[in-house]
Amino acid sequence: MSKGKVTGCKYFxxxxxxxxxxxxxxxxxxxxxxxxxxxxxxxxxxxxxxxIVDGVWGIFTSEWVGLKYFKEFVNDVMFERLVRNTxxxxxxxxxxxxxxxxxxxxxxxxxxxxxYKKLVQTCSYLPHFISWVVVAGISFHFxxxxxxxxTLLVNTRLLQEPISYLSDKDLYWAMAVFLDVxxxxxxxxxxxxAAIAGVNHELHEAAAIDGAGxxxxxxxxxxxxxxxxxxxxxILAIGNLFGGGLxxxxxxQSYLLGNSMNSExxxxxxxxxxxxxxxxGRYAYATAxxxxxxxxxxxxxxxxxxxxxxxxxxxxx
Amino acid sequence: xxxxxxxxxxxxxxxxxxxxxxxxxxKGESSRTEDDxxxxxxxSETKMDTLEVFINMSWYPTDKFEGIIxxxxxxxxxxxxxxxIATSNEQLGVMISSGELPDLIYxxxxxxxxxxxxxxxxxxxxxxxxGASFEDLGDEAIAIxxxxxxxxDYYTVLNATATSDDWENMKLGxxxxxxxxxxxxxxxxxGNPKINTLEDFVEVxxxxxxxxxxxxxxxxxxxxKSQYIKNVMGVTNNIYDGAxxxxxxxxxxxxYKECMQLMNEFALKGYIEAExxxxxxxxxxxxxxxxxxxxxxxxxLGYNDYTVxxxxxxxxxxxxxxxxxxxxxxxGVPMGSNAGWAGCFVSRNCSNPEAAxxxxxxxxxxxxxxxxxxxxxxxxxxxxxxxxxxxSEEFKEVRDNGELVEVYNYRFSFYFTAIDEIYMNLSGxxxxxxxxxxxxxxxxxxxxxxxxxRPAASTDEGVIYTKLEExxxxxxxxxxxxxxxxxxxxxxxxxxxxxEQTGLQQYNDYMTTSIVEAxxxxxx
Numbered sequence: 066m067s068k069g070k071v072t073g074c075k076y077f078x079x080x081x082x083x084x085x086x087x088x089x090x091x092x093x094x095x096x097x098x099x100x101x102x103x104x105x106x107x108x109x110x111x112x113x114x115x116x117i118v119d120g121v122w123g124i125f126t127s128e129w130v131g132l133k134y135f136k137e138f139v140n141d142v143m144f145e146r147l148v149r150n151t152x153x154x155x156x157x158x159x160x161x162x163x164x165x166x167x168x169x170x171x172x173x174x175x176x177x178x179x180x181y182k183k184l185v186q187t188c189s190y191l192p193h194f195i196s197w198v199v200v201a202g203i204s205f206h207f208x209x210x211x212x213x214x215x216t217l218l219v220n221t222r223l224l225q226e227p228i229s230y231l232s233d234k235d236l237y238w239a240m241a242v243f244l245d246v247x248x249x250x251x252x253x254x255x256x257x258x259a260a261i262a263g264v265n266h267e268l269h270e271a272a273a274i275d276g277a278g279x280x281x282x283x284x285x286x287x288x289x290x291x292x293x294x295x296x297x298x299x300i301l302a303i304g305n306l307f308g309g310g311l312x313x314x315x316x317x318q319s320y321l322l323g324n325s326m327n328s329e330x331x332x333x334x335x336x337x338x339x340x341x342x343x344x345x346g347r348y349a350y351a352t353a354x355x356x357x358x359x360x361x362x363x364x365x366x367x368x369x370x371x372x373x374x375x376x377x378x379x380x381x382x
Numbered sequence: 383x384x385x386x387x388x389x390x391x392x393x394x395x396x397x398x399x400x401x402x403x404x405x406x407x408x409k410g411e412s413s414r415t416e417d418d419x420x421x422x423x424x425x426s427e428t429k430m431d432t433l434e435v436f437i438n439m440s441w442y443p444t445d446k447f448e449g450i451i452x453x454x455x456x457x458x459x460x461x462x463x464x465x466x467i468a469t470s471n472e473q474l475g476v477m478i479s480s481g482e483l484p485d486l487i488y489x490x491x492x493x494x495x496x497x498x499x500x501x502x503x504x505x506x507x508x509x510x511x512x513g514a515s516f517e518d519l520g521d522e523a524i525a526i527x528x529x530x531x532x533x534x535d536y537y538t539v540l541n542a543t544a545t546s547d548d549w550e551n552m553k554l555g556x557x558x559x560x561x562x563x564x565x566x567x568x569x570x571x572x573g574n575p576k577i578n579t580l581e582d583f584v585e586v587x588x589x590x591x592x593x594x595x596x597x598x599x600x601x602x603x604x605x606x607k608s609q610y611i612k613n614v615m616g617v618t619n620n621i622y623d624g625a626x627x628x629x630x631x632x633x634x635x636x637x638y639k640e641c642m643q644l645m646n647e648f649a650l651k652g653y654i655e656a657e658x659x660x661x662x663x664x665x666x667x668x669x670x671x672x673x674x675x676x677x678x679x680x681x682x683l684g685y686n687d688y689t690v691x692x693x694x695x696x697x698x699x700x701x702x703x704x705x706x707x708x709x710x711x712x713x714g715v716p717m718g719s720n721a722g723w724a725g726c727f728v729s730r731n732c733s734n735p736e737a738a739x740x741x742x743x744x745x746x747x748x749x750x751x752x753x754x755x756x757x758x759x760x761x762x763x764x765x766x767x768x769x770x771x772x773x774s775e776e777f778k779e780v781r782d783n784g785e786l787v788e789v790y791n792y793r794f795s796f797y798f799t800a801i802d803e804i805y806m807n808l809s810g811x812x813x814x815x816x817x818x819x820x821x822x823x824x825x826x827x828x829x830x831x832x833x834x835x836r837p838a839a840s841t842d843e844g845v846i847y848t849k850l851e852e853x854x855x856x857x858x859x860x861x862x863x864x865x866x867x868x869x870x871x872x873x874x875x876x877x878x879x880x881x882e883q884t885g886l887q888q889y890n891d892y893m894t895t896s897i898v899e900a901x902x903x904x905x906x
Contacts, residue, residue, distance in 0.1 A: 117479045142880040210657050232660035324660035325859040343472035345848050
């Protein structure tokens with residue numbers, strides 16, 4: 066009787082025992098395979114001279130062109146601008162939008178009035194359910210030259226001339242970050258509030274008896290206790306860094322709020338891929354450009370996971 | 383054990399119930415189909431073949447195949463249309479790539495991609511297989527359509543074309559082109575200063591700036607932006623020297639820099655506003671003018687465009703009035719590259735190609751195209767001896783109220799000539815307006831070969847052209863709104879370098895050669 070056979074039998078037995086649970090896992094795996102892994106076959110298009118008239122099989126039968134489209138993108142006059150904007154907007158969002166839900170969650174958890182806490186929490190996460198199209202419309206009414214903000218600032222003599230928030234290239238990054246924080250902060254706060262709810266109250270009570278003030282308890286108990294959650298969310302956010310971090314809003318923002326006046330700072334790789342791929346029908350080129358972004362994202366997430374494992378012991382895999 | 387039995391029992395009941403529901407639906411469906419069939423047989427005299435049509439223009443003003451002209455088309459062809467309007471520029475690209483094209487596609491883009499036997503029926507096929515007939519169609523229209531395909535066949539015929547002879551013999555009106563509309567009531571307040579030259583126009587802008595400080599003198603929102611000023615200064619998208627055969631892309635044309643400098647001056651002096659300029663949506667752009675935010679507004683020369691704008695302005699401010707600025711250029715109007723702008727395709731997925739052939743046979747006939755623009759002969763118009771339609775009072779009233787689309791609905795004429803459209807808009811119209819339109823005819827020459835020579839989107843030159851247009855959009859905004867002369871100069875140098883790097887010379891050379899080929903196709 067070989068050892069392998071015994072192990073296989075045990076494995077099968079365990080599988081049988083977990084049958085109903087396994088079904089859930091397999092549904093998830095099939096979903097991932099069909100919608101995430103299978104489409105990756107199309108990446109080969111980025112290395113081929115593919116034209117849409119060749120149909121689906123043309124992806125495999127069209128002529129191999131190697132790195133032609135990758136070189137074209139790197140040599141494109143728009144390359145520098147696209148990469149700069151993509152990185153800058155993404156990093157700014159990571160710096161400002163990632164810590165905000167944590168700070169907000171801590172502040173909410175420290176509130177004494179439960180009713181007020183619930184009201185604030187509800188108001189803060191409601192914008193998450195508004196689509197970016199609506200947010201763009203709202204922001205137009207608020208920030209246009211004759212919008213509410215300009216009217217208010219000019220009438221109160223805080224400004225002499227209205228500011229063109231929506232068409233000033235120097236203000237686009239700030240607008241993108243601000244709107245992102247407004248829309249998504251409340252939603253991600255829920256995750257961190259859940260983590261804070263799991264912190265042992267006895268720790269707080271003991272620290273209070275020992276004379277620790279509120280800030281010290283936050284620093285030494287609350288924050289260390291939610292560290293694993295923070296790290297996991299951070300890794301996920303970095304994995305989607307170029308998509309806009311936690312909210313994944315880079316594309317929608319750039320597409321809806323970008324215009325010819327602010328394109329110097331609002332054009333990003335994702336909108337470029339969309340324009341080139343769908344508007345111009347250059348699927349092969351768009352695939353190559355998209356692949357470059359995906360590879361950079363993968364490198365980032367692997368590095369982040371590695372660093373996180375070394376420093377905090379928490380990691381995704 | 384009991385639980386297991388109960389679970390099994392409930393599962394069986396659930397499966398049986400679902401099965402019965404499905405059977406019941408299927409039965410209901412089949413009985414409905416039978417009923418429909420009966421209705422069709424009973425009313426066979428009025429039986430309509432319905433085709434799905436996708437209109438690839440998000441701005442299209444109607445999504446219903448209803449009105450006097452659609453009724454005429456239905457009566458003549460027995461074809462009804464179920465209309466879907468595009469919601470974005472990318473939608474058709476996605477439909478092509480997914481192979482989910484509807485019966486008919488009426489589009490002003492992707493023409494070269496759809497001119498392919500894999501996606502669409504060629505018009506010759508419709509003639510051979512489904513009895514279509516396009517006898518009234520001119521050779522030039524067919525030659526233009528053939529230039530979009532690689533197999534020498536034609537898959538559509540572009541509308542709004544006209545031969546050089548047609549243009550020369552045109553009795554009234556002018557070709558559609560960028561223009562400027564303005565608030566004539568405000569000009570009255572200013573004492574109606576004369577605007578005969580570009581210098582006059584600049585002076586009036588300054589006057590507007592000081593007299594109406596809450597308004598932007600020149601609104602550039604929407605599609606047309608600085609094109610009228612460019613045309614007046616002799617800078618158009620295509621510069622073609624008929625004598626030498628040389629072609630220049632707009633930004634490489636002589637006079638382009640001066641034109642941008644003037645626009646920059648407008649911005650620095652506060653005549654134009656960046657936020658308005660940034661607005662590329664046609665409807666939103668016009669809204670500024672409707673709301674009384676600007677005195678002058680860049681738009682399109684068309685009678686219907688004018689009446690719609692005037693009515694909208696007056697709906698906000700009944701005391702306001704709108705007029706069209708006459709052509710103020712020193713030379714003639716810029717050359718045209720008019721080779722039509724949209725066409726109807728019959729996709730390979732078409733559920734009833736025979737009905738599509740019937741529809742197109744009618745629409746491409748002289749009778750069909752005139753009915754498609756002018757309505758019912760003898761009721762809505764009679765043809766004058768000079769070939770110009772004389773419209774009924776009812777038609778003219780509807781037209782003057784800007785309700786042609788709502789009442790007549792000429793938008794489902796998939797083929798018409800540029801002259802048909804001009805006559806529809808202007809024949810019997812206000813003489814003052816006709817005189818203004820006449821100023822836009824000065825020295826007009828049309829070169830359809832310029833449009834025919836343009837490279838297909840998938841070719842290297844096609845890619846270069848797309849990139850040049852992208853650069854234009856971005857850099858022109860920077861040039862026009864440069865904060866100082868130094869910034870203007872550095873941006874201009876940067877733009878020219880970017881153009882060169884993108885392949886401007888290659889594109890100009892390609893066009894110069896390709897125009898020669900296109901002229902051969904046109905028999906020139």
